[in-house]
Amino acid sequence: MSLIHRNVPLATMDFQWWNPTRIIFGEGKVRDLADDLDLDWNFDGKEKVFVVSDQGVKGAGLLDYLLDSLKGGSREVVGVFDQVLEEADRDQVYEITRKAKEVNPDVWIALGGGSVMDACKAAAVLESNEGDLEDFVGLYLVEEESKPIICIPTTAGTGSEVTWGAVIMDRNEKTKLIIGDYKFIPKVAVLDPELTRTLPAHLVASTALDALTHSIGALASEDRQDLSSAISLRAIEMVADNLEEAYQNNSTNLDVRSKMLIAACMAGIAFQTALPGADHGIGHTAGALHELQHGLAVGIANLYAMEFNMKAVPHVYASVARALGVKDDGQSDEALGMKGIERLKELYTRVGVKHTYKDYGFPLDSETMENLIEQSMDDPCMAFNPVGISRTPEFEQLIKNCIGV
Ligand SMILES: NC(=O)c1ccc[n+]([C@@H]2O[C@H](COP(=O)([O-])OP(=O)(O)OC[C@H]3O[C@@H](n4cnc5c(N)ncnc54)[C@H](O)[C@@H]3O)[C@@H](O)[C@H]2O)c1
C-alpha cells in the first residue's frame, strides 16, 4: 500500500479491539458447508439448523444451493423463513422467533444481504432472551448469548456478517431500531463469491457504497484507531479499484466479485470498532422515512457529511482522497479532501448513483425535512461524528444538501 495515511497524534488513548468471527473465504465454500461444519468449526452436537433468507435470494437459486449443500451431512434443517423484507422488519422478527421457538434450533444460518442477516440476528436475540426488541435497543443490553449464528452474505456491502449490530425497521413508527451487543455476533462468516454473481448491477453499486461509507465513516469516527484505520484504507482502495468493473461485469468476473466481498467484510470489521457518524445517522433516518436502499441513503449522506466535517478532520479526508487514487500534489489536506469528495461523486455517477435524496423521490415537504433533522440527531451513530451534532444552521444545511434543496 502506498503512503496514504500521514503520521498524526492518536485520536483516542482508550479502545478495545474484538473481532471474534471466524471468516471463511473461497468460491464454493457454501457447497462444502456440510463437510466443513463437521470439521474443526466447533459445531459438534449442534445439529438442528434454522435458515433465514428472502425471496430475492431464493429467486436467484441461492437458497436451494445452500439447502442442497446441507443435505447428507449430520445437520438437519428444521426451519426455513424465506420472506425477509428489504430493510428487516420488526413484525417479521417476531414471526421468525415464533417459528424458531417451535423447533428449538441449535444453529442459525442467515443467507442474504444485511436485511436477512439483521433479521436473523434480532430473532436469535429474542429466541434466547425474555423481552421485546425495544428492550435491547442501544448498546450492551442483551443478557443471554444467542445460539451460534452463521452468516452467508449475498451482497457485498453491509459487513453485517462480522458485526455486533442489527438494524430493524419499525414500519409503524417509521424508525430504525438499532441493537448493538457482542452477545449475538456471528460465530462464522462464509464469504463465497459464487453467491454475489446474481446481484443486479444497481445493487452492486448501492451496496458497495455502504462498504465505502463504513470505511470512510470509520476513518473519521471519534472512536478511530490505527487498527480500524488501516483496514478502512485498504477497503477504500479495493472498492475504488473494483467498483466500476463490478458494476459492469460482476457476474462474469470472479476476481472483482471476490474483492468486493472481501472489501465489504473488511469495512464491517473496521466500523464495528469505530462507528460511523452523520453519514449513517442521516442515512438510517432517511431510509426509515422513505425506504431508500441503505447503501444509497448512507452513500449520499456521506458526500455532504465529509464536507460538514472537513475542518475537524482534514487529514482523514486527505487520506480518503489518496486511497481513492487522487494525486497528492502537496496541496493542503483540506484541498485534497475536497478533491476526494469530487472523486467520490464521479465514481457514483459512473455506477449510476445520483447525488441527492430528491433524485430518488424523497418527499420535499417541510414536515419530512423536520423529521429528518430531529430524528437523525437522535441516531446513536451521531455520537461518533467528529463534529458534535446539534441543531445549528450548518447541520440544517447538511440535511438540505442531502435532500438536494
Ligand atoms: N448489522 C450491520 O452491521 C449492518 C451494517 C450495514 C447495513 N445494515 C442493514 O442492512 C440492510 C441492507 O442490506 P443490503 O444492502 O445487503 O440489502 P438487502 O439485504 O436489503 O438486499 C437488497 C435486495 O437484494 C436482493 N439480493 C440480495 N442478494 C442477492 C443476490 N446475490 N442475487 C440477487 N438478489 C439479491 C435481496 O433479495 C433484496 O431484494 C439495511 O437494513 C441496513 O440497515 C446492517
Ligand SMILES: [Fe+2]
Ligand atoms: Fe451501513
